[in-house]
Every structure is written in C-alpha cells, then in structure tokens.
Amino acid sequence: MHSKKIKVQIMNPGLLEEDCLVLGELLIKQLKIPTNHPLQLSFGSFRHNVKVIPLSRLDGIRISQGLAKRMALPARSTLRITYRPHSSTIQLGPIIGVLISRDYPESPERPFGPITLFCRELANACQRQGVFVYFFTPSHIGSNSSNVTGWVYADGWRKTDLPAANVFYNRLTSRKLENKPSVQHFMKEVKSLFGSHYFNEKFLDKTEVFDALGHAPALSVYMPESHLFRNFAMLKSMCNKHPIVFLKPIKGSLGKGIIRISRLEGGGYQTLTAQVGGTQKQTYPSLAKLFSALSGKMKSTRYQIQQGLHLMQMDRRPVDFRALVQKNRFGKWNVTSIVARIAGNQHFVSNLARGGSLCTLKDAISRSTLPPQIKKKLSARLKKAALDIAKGIDEQIPAHFGELGIDLAVDQHGRIWLLEVNSKPSKNDNTPIGGGKVRPSAKQVIEYSRFLSGF
Structure with missing residues (x-):
C-alpha cells in the first residue's frame, strides 16, 4: 500500500472546523483522494467523518486543534498518510502500541526503568519514519x-489517553x-473490532518449542535429545546415553536454576546449579540419591531434561x-544480529545475568579452538540455522511472532545445536546507544509494524 510521510499542522481555534482536513493538491493527486464527497478519517481506532479542502502550495x-486533541496528536507531529478507496478512508498513522510490564511515573526521566533507553530509541526511530508510538502497561x-492510557515522547515523556493502535508489540516480561x-x-477485542495486529503474543516454554520443532524433519539436525522431565526412569535413561545432562x-530465563549433571570417573554423579553468586557443586554416590x-x-518447578x-571454547x-531474528518490511524472517556469549569464571552458563560476557561472532570464531x-x-551456517528455526516456530506453533532470540551452540566438532528460543529477547539498557543512533533491531520492529498495518 502506497503511503507518504507528511508534517501535521495543527491550526489555532476558529481557523478550521473539526470536520475539515486541508491537504496539498499534489498529495491529493498522488494518493487519488476524492474531494467531492464525505470521507472517513482513521487514526488507529479513532474514526471521524471529514471533508477535504485542497490547497495548492x-x-x-492541516487539522483543527479540536480534532488533534481528540486524536491525542502532539504539536509538530510527522505521520504517514494513505487512502483506502474501498472504504473511502484517509488513514493516518500507523500507531504502534508497545505493551510493557510496568512504569514508574514518579521517575519522569526514566519512566520505564531498565528499558527506558530502548523505548526512547524506538520513539526516535518512529518519529523519523512518520510512525506514532506509545507505551502502556496492563494497568492502563x-x-x-x-x-488506552499510555506514554508518548514529545520533548519529554508524558501520559495521555490514546486510541487503540494498528499494531501491538508485546514486551511483557511476566507470564502472569x-x-x-x-x-x-x-x-481479542482490538483484533476483532479494529483489525489490529498483535505480535510476540505469548511466551514460549522449552517443552513446547522442542516438542513442536521435533515434528519438523528438516530441523532434527539441530535438536539435542530433550524431554519433559517426569521420573527416575527418564533420568537414568538420559544419563546412560549422555555423559552430561542438563535440567x-x-x-526459566536468564540461566536461573539450570542444573548440569555429569558422571564422575570414580563412580557417582556431580551436579552444578546456576545461582546468582556462582555455581553450587554437589556430589552423589548414586543416581537414586541424586534423584531423591x-x-x-x-514439586515447585517443571524441568526439561536435555x-x-x-x-566450542574461547x-x-x-x-x-x-541470534536476534526479526521479520522485515516484507514480512520475512531476517537475522538482525548474532553475538557470542562467553561463560563467566564461576559459571557454566553464558547469560549476562550469570556473569557471562559478549563478543562479536567474528572474534569468537577466530579465537576458538575449532579447525580452520x-x-x-560457521558464520553462514549459524545464520541459516537461526532462520530455519524461526520459520519452524512459525509453521509449528499457532501464535504470531515478529521477533525471536534464538540461542545456538556449536560443539567441538562444529555441529550446530538449538539450546532455546525466547519470544521476549532482552531490551535492557545494557547496550550503549549514543548520539540518537538507532540500532537495526529497533528499525526492524518499525518496518514489520508498517508491513502489518499496510503503511
């Protein structure tokens, strides 16, 4: 769908009626907007009947101040405009609504805690593309x-009442x-009433992912043996087959509570459990004692046994x-970035929250012990694996995703394995963003939202 980026002028009271829009003649011609009969204006869920007044230069x-107020449009907005002839609708937007877990109104400089920088980055990127974005929580x-009530950025963060968005991006970090x-x-309502789209609509559980992808023959090459952990017989079977087993x-997320089980040379078993301060080590004379x-x-936690x-080591x-895999402006999966995660001194997991560190893919490969x-x-094979798995998630799991964090491992023989798929990859303020720079990951969210909304 053809759309144009335009500046919105809000007229002082008394200069323009609320049901009138003033548009440039060239724009009217480009978008084939009729000027001889009433039209509908839409902005997200907002609808209003209008007539168009052409102006040559x-x-x-131009819209009235009263109409701008009802639309919750700040002064000096830049939006995209398109015309839908089948419904005689002039559409402004698109609007992206980002659903986040919590806000901190008492901290106007950092209203979203550790994801504030990401939200600001997204707001800056949206402004450049003529997209309207707001941020809201379940309590709004x-x-x-x-x-909904939400936060917009216009010379500072402010809270206001807003129309339902064309596209909703789920950044909730809690299943509850x-x-x-x-x-x-x-x-459910916004999808049925306004045709809104909602992506990354659910968390993924490890069992759900491995069971679903296990049905795709093309993906079996990436899949370590993995089951929902049920009983002693399963533990015994896995430990007999594999020298190392993970629970x-x-x-879970951030590597919390992962247990590594290994056979000891002189008999017995050792467990390493990932904890905040380091790794807890314990030994057991038998598998039965370990299971006990x-x-x-x-009783309180369900585990996947893997x-x-x-x-590979560095x-x-x-x-x-x-791998951060996102859908692009054509609605196709695309690898935005792949970073290497190195386990910390006191840990066997590589999560940053457990003392791990990041380095570039190129650096990790060149400094690894793998054969030349x-x-x-390896770089091209990792990208292919990430794309294969993202497409598999789309085909096998009945939910809408536009962004996935895919954790991959490479063993000492160079074989690629899937570790985990995360539908809420981290957006915390741990990546420096300088000089108003917008990362490709933020741009992709906007491009995909424009694709979904037809802008």
Whole structure:
C-alpha cells in the first residue's frame, strides 16, 4: 500500500472546523483522494467523518486543534498518510502500541526503568519514519478497548489517553501479566473490532518449542535429545546415553536454576546449579540419591531434561550464540544480529545475568579452538540455522511472532545445536546507544509494524 510521510499542522481555534482536513493538491493527486464527497478519517481506532479542502502550495496536512486533541496528536507531529478507496478512508498513522510490564511515573526521566533507553530509541526511530508510538502497561487497559492510557515522547515523556493502535508489540516480561484476563480480553477485542495486529503474543516454554520443532524433519539436525522431565526412569535413561545432562526450568530465563549433571570417573554423579553468586557443586554416590535430592525441586518447578553438549571454547571458556531474528518490511524472517556469549569464571552458563560476557561472532570464531575448515563456514551456517528455526516456530506453533532470540551452540566438532528460543529477547539498557543512533533491531520492529498495518 502506497503511503507518504507528511508534517501535521495543527491550526489555532476558529481557523478550521473539526470536520475539515486541508491537504496539498499534489498529495491529493498522488494518493487519488476524492474531494467531492464525505470521507472517513482513521487514526488507529479513532474514526471521524471529514471533508477535504485542497490547497495548492501545501506539502502536509492541516487539522483543527479540536480534532488533534481528540486524536491525542502532539504539536509538530510527522505521520504517514494513505487512502483506502474501498472504504473511502484517509488513514493516518500507523500507531504502534508497545505493551510493557510496568512504569514508574514518579521517575519522569526514566519512566520505564531498565528499558527506558530502548523505548526512547524506538520513539526516535518512529518519529523519523512518520510512525506514532506509545507505551502502556496492563494497568492502563480500561473497560473500553478503543482507548488506552499510555506514554508518548514529545520533548519529554508524558501520559495521555490514546486510541487503540494498528499494531501491538508485546514486551511483557511476566507470564502472569500476559495471562491476565484484562490483557487477553483487550487483545481479542482490538483484533476483532479494529483489525489490529498483535505480535510476540505469548511466551514460549522449552517443552513446547522442542516438542513442536521435533515434528519438523528438516530441523532434527539441530535438536539435542530433550524431554519433559517426569521420573527416575527418564533420568537414568538420559544419563546412560549422555555423559552430561542438563535440567532446565521450562519457564526459566536468564540461566536461573539450570542444573548440569555429569558422571564422575570414580563412580557417582556431580551436579552444578546456576545461582546468582556462582555455581553450587554437589556430589552423589548414586543416581537414586541424586534423584531423591531433586524430588523437592520438582514439586515447585517443571524441568526439561536435555542432552549435554561439549561446546566450542574461547580462552578455555564455553561459548554459545544468541541470534536476534526479526521479520522485515516484507514480512520475512531476517537475522538482525548474532553475538557470542562467553561463560563467566564461576559459571557454566553464558547469560549476562550469570556473569557471562559478549563478543562479536567474528572474534569468537577466530579465537576458538575449532579447525580452520569449520571456522570458514560457521558464520553462514549459524545464520541459516537461526532462520530455519524461526520459520519452524512459525509453521509449528499457532501464535504470531515478529521477533525471536534464538540461542545456538556449536560443539567441538562444529555441529550446530538449538539450546532455546525466547519470544521476549532482552531490551535492557545494557547496550550503549549514543548520539540518537538507532540500532537495526529497533528499525526492524518499525518496518514489520508498517508491513502489518499496510503503511
């Protein structure tokens, strides 16, 4: 759909009626907007009947102050405009609504805590592309789905009432918030009433991902043996097959609570458990004793049991990879970035929250102990694996995703394995953003939102 980026001029009271839009003649001609009969103006869920007044030397749009107030448009806005002839609708927008877990109104400089920089970056990028973005939490959702209270950025953050968006981007970091009836009801309503799109609509559990992708023959090459952990027989079977086995909380994140089980040379078993301050080590004379110790944890936490891997190393530390895969302006999956994650001194997991560190993909490959012939093609093979897995998620899991964090491992023979898929990859303020620079990851969110909304 053809859209144009335009500046919105808000007229002083008394100069223009609320049901009139002033548009440049060239714009009217380019978008084939009729001027001889009433039209509808839409901005997200906002609808208003208008008539168009042509003006020869105007390259933007003029609207009344009263109409701008009802649309919640700040002064000096830049938006995109398109005309939908089948419904005689002039559409302004698009609007992206970003659903976040919490806000801190008492901190106007940092209203979204550790993701404030990302939100500001997204707001800056939207402004450049003529896209309107706001940020809201589940507590901002009221009984009327056509309106929400949210935050917009215009010379500082401010809270206001806003129309429902064309596209909603789910950045909730809590399953409890995501499953709230008010959130589920709101998303269902905006989809059916206003045709809104909602992406990254749900968390992914480890069991769900491995079970779903296990049905795709083309992906089996990336899949370590993995099951929902149920009983002693399963533990015994996995430990007999694999020298190292991992237990991962199926709803866990940041590497928290992962348990590494390995056979000891002189008999018995050792567990390493990822904790905040380091790794807790314990030994057991038998598998039965180990299972008995795990039984208490299994009452409150469900685990995925997974084949352990001998990972490639860099500076004698295990390395894995996080690929950020996003849909682009054509609605196709695209690898935005791949970074290497190196496990910290006191840890066997590579998450930053557990003392891990980041380095570039190129650096990790060149400094690894892998043979030269494997190093040569590894970057391209990791990108292909990430894309294959993202497409597999789309095909096998009935939910709408536009962005995935895909954790991949490479073993000491150069084989690529899937570790985990995360539908809420981190946006915390741990990546420096200088001079108003917009990272490709923020641009992709906007490009995909424009694709979904037809702008």
